[in-house]
Amino acid sequence: xxxxxxxxxxxxxxxxxxxxxxxxxxxxxxxxxxxxxxxxxxxxxxxxxxxxxxxxxxxxxxxxxxxxxxxxxxxxxxxxxxxxxxxxxxxxxxxxxxxxxxxxxxxxxxxxxxxxxxxxxxxxxxxxxxxxxxxxxxxxxxxxxxxxxxxxxxxxxxxxxxxxxxxxxxxxxxxxxxxxxxxxxxxxxxxxxxxxxxxxxxxxxxxxxxxxxxxxxxxxxxxxxxxxxxxxxxxxxxxxxxxxxxxxxxxxxxxxxxxxxxxxxxxxxxxxxxxxxxxxxxxx
Amino acid sequence: xxxxxxxxxxxxxxxxxxxxxxxxxxxxxxxxxxxxxxxxxxxxxxxxxxxxxxxxxxxxxxxxxxxxxxxxxxxxxxxxxxxxxxxxxxxxxxxxxxxxxxxxxxxxxxxxxxxxxxxxxxxxxxxxxxxxxxxxxxxxxxxxxxxxxxxxxxxxxxxxxxxxxxxxxxxxxxxxxxxxxxxxxxxxxxxxxxxxxxxxxxxxxxxxxxxxxxxxxxxxxxxxxxxxxxxxxxxxxxxxxxxxxxxxxxxxxxxxxxxxxxxxxxxxxxxxxxxxxxxxxxxxxxxxxxxxxxxxxxxxxxxxxxxxxxxxxxxxxxxxxxxxxxxxxxxxxxxxxxxxxxxxxxxxxxxxxxxxxxxxxxxxxxxxxxxxxxxxxxxxxxxxxxxxxxxxxxxxxxxxxxxxxxxxxxxxxxxxxxxxxxxxxxxxxxxxxxxxxxxxxxxxxxxxxxxx
Numbered sequence: 165x166x167x168x169x170x171x172x173x174x175x176x177x178x179x180x181x182x183x184x185x186x187x188x189x190x191x192x193x194x195x196x197x198x199x200x201x202x203x204x205x206x207x208x209x210x211x212x213x214x215x216x217x218x219x220x221x222x223x224x225x226x227x228x229x230x231x232x233x234x235x236x237x238x239x240x241x242x243x244x245x246x247x248x249x250x251x252x253x254x255x256x257x258x259x260x261x262x263x264x265x266x267x268x269x270x271x272x273x274x275x276x277x278x279x280x281x282x283x284x285x286x287x288x289x290x291x292x293x294x295x296x297x298x299x300x301x302x303x304x305x306x307x308x309x310x311x312x313x314x315x316x317x318x319x320x321x322x323x324x325x326x327x328x329x330x331x332x333x334x335x336x337x338x339x340x341x342x343x344x345x346x347x348x349x350x351x352x353x354x355x356x357x358x359x360x361x362x363x364x365x366x367x368x369x370x371x372x373x374x375x376x377x378x379x380x381x382x383x384x385x386x387x388x389x390x391x392x393x394x395x396x397x398x399x400x401x402x403x404x405x406x407x408x409x410x411x412x413x414x415x416x417x418x419x420x421x422x423x424x425x426x427x428x429x430x431x432x433x434x435x436x437x438x439x440x441x442x443x444x445x446x447x448x
Numbered sequence: 449x450x451x452x453x454x455x456x457x458x459x460x461x462x463x464x465x466x467x468x469x470x471x472x473x474x475x476x477x478x479x480x481x482x483x484x485x486x487x488x489x490x491x492x493x494x495x496x497x498x499x500x501x502x503x504x505x506x507x508x509x510x511x512x513x514x515x516x517x518x519x520x521x522x523x524x525x526x527x528x529x530x531x532x533x534x535x536x537x538x539x540x541x542x543x544x545x546x547x548x549x550x551x552x553x554x555x556x557x558x559x560x561x562x563x564x565x566x567x568x569x570x571x572x573x574x575x576x577x578x579x580x581x582x583x584x585x586x587x588x589x590x591x592x593x594x595x596x597x598x599x600x601x602x603x604x605x606x607x608x609x610x611x612x613x614x615x616x617x618x619x620x621x622x623x624x625x626x627x628x629x630x631x632x633x634x635x636x637x638x639x640x641x642x643x644x645x646x647x648x649x650x651x652x653x654x655x656x657x658x659x660x661x662x663x664x665x666x667x668x669x670x671x672x673x674x675x676x677x678x679x680x681x682x683x684x685x686x687x688x689x690x691x692x693x694x695x696x697x698x699x700x701x702x703x704x705x706x707x708x709x710x711x712x713x714x715x716x717x718x719x720x721x722x723x724x725x726x727x728x729x730x731x732x733x734x735x736x737x738x739x740x741x742x743x744x745x746x747x748x749x750x751x752x753x754x755x756x757x758x759x760x761x762x763x764x765x766x767x768x769x770x771x772x773x774x775x776x777x778x779x780x781x782x783x784x785x786x787x788x789x790x791x792x793x794x795x796x797x798x799x800x801x802x803x804x805x806x807x808x809x810x811x812x813x814x815x816x817x818x819x820x821x822x823x824x825x826x827x828x829x830x831x832x833x834x835x836x837x838x839x840x841x842x843x844x845x846x847x848x849x850x851x852x853x854x855x856x857x858x859x860x861x862x863x864x865x866x867x868x869x870x871x872x873x874x875x876x877x878x879x880x881x882x883x884x885x886x887x888x889x890x891x892x893x894x895x896x897x898x899x900x
Binding site: 216264308310340374375376415 | 598600601644645707718720721723724726727728743744758759760761762763769770781785792795796797798801874
């Protein structure tokens with residue numbers, strides 16, 4: 165009989181627990197949180213606020229605290245502060261916690277001391293310092309710690325590694341050391357021959373296909389010119405206008421024929437491309 | 449019999465759910481596989497279009513004769529015993545994150561067949577067409593079927609353009625029989641110096657204007673909802689309507705303040721991070737890939753070369769001519785910088801252990817250097833790579849023979865590569881998916897490589 169009563173009590177506890185869970189889950193969802201079943205156990209949760217729940221504040225974390233079986237929690241980009249982290253104290257099953265890109269500081273990290281199952285902790289782009297790391301020294305399961313864009317020093321990291329020898333700490337790179345790629349666009353070193361309209365040397369009647377190359381048209385005339393590509397069938401195709409004294413960088417292929425005309429499309433002359441990057445100077 | 453009270457969208461969802469694995473079975477399957485490694489939640493596919501030479505990237509052959517080994521030297525990587533070719537010095541520093549497979553092979557020497565094989569994991573049958581609904585789905589589509597994004601986030605995105613060979617669009621990049629809902633959305637990378645050569649931007653999906661003002665959009669949405677209501681009752685869940693619905697939904701979601709819209713705006717990124725990836729469409733595409741994954745897109749594909757092979761002209765990996773200067777000056781520097789930046793970035797943001805990065809290409813290049821100083825198509829053996837979630841870095845799987853002609857050990861196929869991807873993402877590679885006519889297909893014929 166007693167056993168039966170105990171059975172009833174446990175059932176009602178379970179039911180009560182589930183109601184609490186259900187209403188907490190509803191509130192979390194209302195705040196834009198995503199609640200996913202965590203693989204590997206019933207009633208275990210992974211909760212994400214970083215996509216649609218970025219307005220989450222400290223008060224909103226109370227709902228999360230009501231769910232005891234939170235395994236993963238992502239608070240990236242939310243409006244939580246150090247004070248809010250006090251709500252995480254009871255989430256002792258947490259294995260992964262994302263706090264990156266939030267306003268938390270060292271005082272908040274003190275609230276994580278009891279989360280001994282924690283394996284992954286992401287703190288990049290927060291205001292934490294070496295002091296925060298001291299609070300983590302007893303988290304024996306901590307394997308991955310992310311500290312890029314924080315005020316943590318190499319000394320602080322070394323001290324934590326003494327306590328947690330197998331931890332992998334990622335400090336990231338110092339962005340001030342990033343050197344932009346120098347644009348070493350191949351300099352056009354030689355000039356294509358200008359074949360004037362009506363001159364002795366005639367251009368081929370059409371373009372042929374070849375390797376990719378780049379030419380730079382330079383208009384030395386005092387008037388705009390029009391640029392035509394003579395296609396594989398011998399037909400001119402308008403590519404654009406080049407203003408007086410202006411330049412145009414043109415992707416093309418070797419053995420292509422380019423025709424330059426005046427504004428009225430009367431031919432002035434031609435260029436035939438080679439395999440190398442080159443200048444195509446349109447004379448005065 | 450479905451109740452008429454069901455909304456059309458619910459109907460779609462439930463029919464898809466019944467056809468494929470439902471979410472609970474997926475999690476059960478994941479829990480049952482007793483692996484110590486964490487599975488990836490998102491995937492970035494880096495495709496080196498045209499066929500990247502294994503000799504000049506991940507499988508240098510310094511012992512071979514000079515007309516085979518080519519002009520480049522091997523360099524040491526961060527992992528003792530592993531050497532790469534000399535013009536990927538930055539990637540070499542990340543070898544501890546990379547699992548290199550040097551023994552992939554297939555027997556299709558044409559770009560069209562090879563890209564299909566590598567993206568779908570299945571052999572092309574008969575004439576394959578770019579938008580064919582009989583095609584096998586792209587790996588991106590299959591992944592997005594199992595890793596559903598939250599509401600308002602596209603299933604899968606690919607960029608910066610489709611793959612073409614002399615004007616012909618390749619099959620294998622779309623969802624095929626899985627249906628338009630799973631077609632990856634094509635996006636144009638909004639910044640960076642373009643690859644030299646021909647790239648085609650004629651897909652209507654690229655014309656999405658991301659800066660339309662929100663008020664007009666929401667007005668239009670109200671109209672569309674009414675339309676949705678009446679059309680939905682008349683047409684039910686016809687495929688054509690599903691497609692319309694999918695694109696409309698996707699466009700609307702992106703326009704209405706989805707995290708994806710923010711991710712697309714590369715101007716919001718720290719300029720030093722942008723510099724790290726390189727001011728090139730290759731680098732900026734991988735940066736965008738990271739931002740999209742961060743915004744909740746489950747799978748992103750980036751093509752790292754010009755979009756159209758155009759007979760071997762331009763910056764693509766189809767290096768039939770002037771192979772060495774092109775690799776050294778145009779292709780490898782962009783690839784090296786972009787890929788190493790991506791790995792650095794994912795790692796320092798704590799994203800690498802949940803993001804699988806997989807490198808695919810058509811095939812390798814021939815051992816003999818041809819009369820034009822190029823290497824031709826060689827599906828007999830080539831190299832691919834993995835990094836990130838579900839993968840153990842710092843290892844080589846398989847080997848090619850002394851001259852890089854065929855596998856010497858660990859011979860594997862694109863299907864095995866796909867099985868490996870699925871395993872790393874916690875997807876059962878033996879799962880069955882159903883086509884639009886409800887016929888079942890097992891998603892993958894391969895076996896996962898033991899690299900996790």
